[in-house]
Amino acid sequence: GAFLATIAFSFATGMLVAHIFGTLLYWRTAGVACGSFYAVSLILISLSPETPPYLASKGLYTECRKSFRWFRGCDHVSEKELNILLNSQKREISVTTGPRWRHYIDIAKRQEFYKPTVIMMFMFILFQISGMTVVPSYTVPMMKEVTGGAIESYTSMLMVDVLRFATAILACIVVNKLNRRTVLFLGVTISVASLFLTSILLYLRDFGYIPDEYKWVPIIPTMFYIFGKTLGILPIPWAIAGEIFPLAYRSLGSGISGMFLSIMFFVVVKTAPASFRDIGVSGTFCVYAFCISLCGIFLYFLLPETKGKTLYEIECHFKNTNANIKDSSENYRMLELEKIETGRDEGE
Template sequence: MTERTYVSPFLRQLLAVSGVVMYMIGTGANIAFPGVLLQQLREPDSVLRLTAEHESWIASILGLALISGIVVAPFSLQKLGRKLTNQLSSLPALGGWALLATAKGPTALLISRSLQGFGMGIQAAAAPVSIAEYSSPKNRGAFLATIAFSFATGMLIAHVFGTLLYWRAAALACGSVYALSLLLVSLTPETPPYLASRGRNDPCRKSFRWLRGFDHNSEKELEILLNSQKKAPVGRKVSKCTAYMDIARKPEFYKPTVIMMFMFILFQVSGMTVVPSYTVPMMDEVSGDTSAIDPRVSMLMVDVVRFVTAVFSCFVVNKLNRRTVLFIGIIISVISLLVAAMLLYLRDFGYIPEAYHWAPIIPTMVYIFGKTLGILPIPWAIAGEVFPLEYRSLGSGISGMFLSVMFFVVVKTAPFSFEQIGVKGTFCVYAGAIAICGVFLYFLLPETKGKTLYEIECYFKGVKGDDGHVELHEGEKMLELEKVECG
C-alpha cells in the first residue's frame, strides 16, 4: 500500500515524542530545583526559614510521592491509554509548581513537591513506553535517549532560572514547560500498540500509518502487530491473585523486571538525582575551601557538561549498541569517582599544593560525563523496549517502584553521608555500587538495538519464529534475532 505524505514519518514521530520530552524536561527541573531553592532560602533575608530536616525532606519527598504515581500508572496506562495518561499526569505537576510559587511555609513546599512527585511517578512509567510505541526501530534509540537530554535540559533550566531569578519567579518559569507538554501531547494520536491491544484495529492502522508512513516494511510490521494481539479462546476463569502469579512465572515478564530492577538501582546509586539536588555543597567540597572557583559557577559547569553530553548521547545511543554505551558509561563513572575520591583524600592529608586544590574538579566532571553518556539514557531506552505489550503497563509500574524507592533512599541519606564520610567517601560508595550493578547487568542484559518491540518480546519468550530462529551469544548474552514472526 502506498500513499503520498507531505510530512515525513520521522517528523511525525518527533512531534509525537516531543510532548513527552517536554514533560521530562519538567522532571529534570523538579529534581534540580532544590539545589537553588534551598540556597536562596538559606539567605538571611529569606521569607521562609527551614531546618536541616525540612531541607532533606524537600529534596527527597519526590521519591515517596513517586511511589503513589507509579502505583496508579499501570492501571491508567492499561485502562485510559498512553495519550490520556500523559495528559492527566501534567495536571498535578502544574498544580505543584503553582503551589510552590505561592508557598508561605514548609508545609506548602512539601505538598507542592509531593504533587510534582505524583505526576513524575505516572510519567516515569508512561514516558519510555509512549516513546517506544511511537517510534520506528530505526529512530527508537535516539528518541528514547531524548529522555536523558530532557533531564539534563530541565536541570540546566532550573539552575539557570534559580540563579538569575527569585525562586518564586523561577518556579513559574520551570512550571510553564508542563503547559507546553500538555498542548503537544493533545496534538498526537494514541499509540498503535495500545489500540491494537484493545482490539481497535482500524484506529490502530490509522495511527500507525500516520506515524510510520505506508512503505512495505511498515505495513508488514503493522500486520504482525495486529496478528499478535488476536485474542486466544477464553479458558477457565481464575482469581486475580492466581493470574498475577501466572504472569510472574512467565520469563517474558520476570526477566525484563529483574533487568530493570538493576537498571534503576544503577540509575540512582550513580548519584543521578543526588548531584542535581546537592550540587552546590558537593562542588564546594570538591573545589576546595581556598579555591577561586565559586560553587555556583561549578554548579553551572556541571549543568553544561551534563547538557552537552546528553545531546551527544542522543547520537551515540542511536549509532552504538545499547550494551556498549552502558558499559562505557559505567567504566568511566567508576574510574573517575575513584580518582576524584583519591585526590580529595590526598588533598586532605596535605599532599596536594594549595594552588592545585581544584584538581578534583577534573575527574568529577569526567564522572558527570560518564554517567550522563551511558547510565542516564540507557535505563530509559531499555525500559521502553524490554516488556511485552501485554504486560508493558504492569512491568513499567513495578520497575518504576524500584526507581522511586531508591530515589528516596539515596537522596534522603545523601546529607548524612556527606556529613559522616564526606563527598570523597560517598564517591567511593557510589563507585562500588555502580560496579556491582554493572557486573549483574553484563550477564543479564541482551542487546535490543535495531529490533522491533515484537522481536524483543519473542526473545524473552524464547520462541522460535516461522521463518527464522533466536540465537544467544554465549559470551555476552546478546540477542541476535532474524526477522521473525512468532508462531
C-alpha cells in the same frame, strides 16, 4: 535507539535551564518560569491521543487504530504492525479467564516477562545510585566541597550543567553508532574510576597532602564522572526499556520498572543529605562507585545486546527458543512480527 536517547538530552536540557533560571532570577520568578514548562507539557499531553496498546487492551479497537495511525502513519509496514498488535491483544483477552490475579501470576512466571523486568530493575538501580538525580539536586554544596571553595559554587554548577548538556548531545550520536552494552559499560567504567579517583584526591587533600593552590584538582575526575554517567548510564536504560519488553507485556513491565525507578529516586535523594553530612562527599562517592560496580557486574551477565535485533529475536532470547516454536498460534504471531521488522511481505 537515537530517538529514545533524546530522553537523556531532555533531562540534561531541563537541568541546565532550571539552574540558569535559579542563578539569574528571583526564586519566585524562577519557580513560575520552571512551572510554565509543566503547563506546556500538560497541554501537549492533553492534545495527544491515548496509547494504542492501552486502547487495544481495553477492547477499544477502533480507537486503537485511530491512535496508532496518528502516531505511526498509514504505510504498509505500520498497518501490518497494527494488525499484529490487535491480534496479540485479542488473544490475550480471549485467554484471560478466571480472577485477574491468576492471570498476572501466569504472566509473572513467563521468562519473556520476568527476565526483562529484573534487568530493568537493575538498570534503574544503576541509574539512580550513579547520582543521576542526586548531583542535580545538590550540585552547589557538592561542588563547593569538591573544589574546596577555589571555584565559585554557582560557576562550577553551570560547568557541570554545560558538560552534561554537551555529553547528552554526544550520547544521542553514540547510542546510534555503538552497541548498547558497549556504551553502557563504557559509562560504568568511566564513572567508577572517576568516583574512586575523586574520593582519593579528597582524602589526600583533607590530610594535607595536596597544597592549597591545587585544592581544586578533584574537580577534574569529577567532570569525567559527569561525562561518563551522562554518556552511558543516562541514555541506555531508556533505550533498553523501549526494546527489551515484548509487545504483549510492555505496559505492565514498563509500569513495574517505572515504579521501581521512582522508589529508588526517593531512597537515593532522601539519603543523600545524611550521607554527605556523615561520611562526606568523598565517602558518598565511594559508596556510589561500589554500588555502580555491583550493578555493572550483574548487568554484564544479565543484559543481552539489543541493538540491531528485532523484537522477535529479543523475545526468543528470553524464552530460550528459536523460530521453531511449538505453539502454532504463537509461531504465527512471532513469524509475522519477524516479517514486519525485517521488511518482508507476506508473499515472499
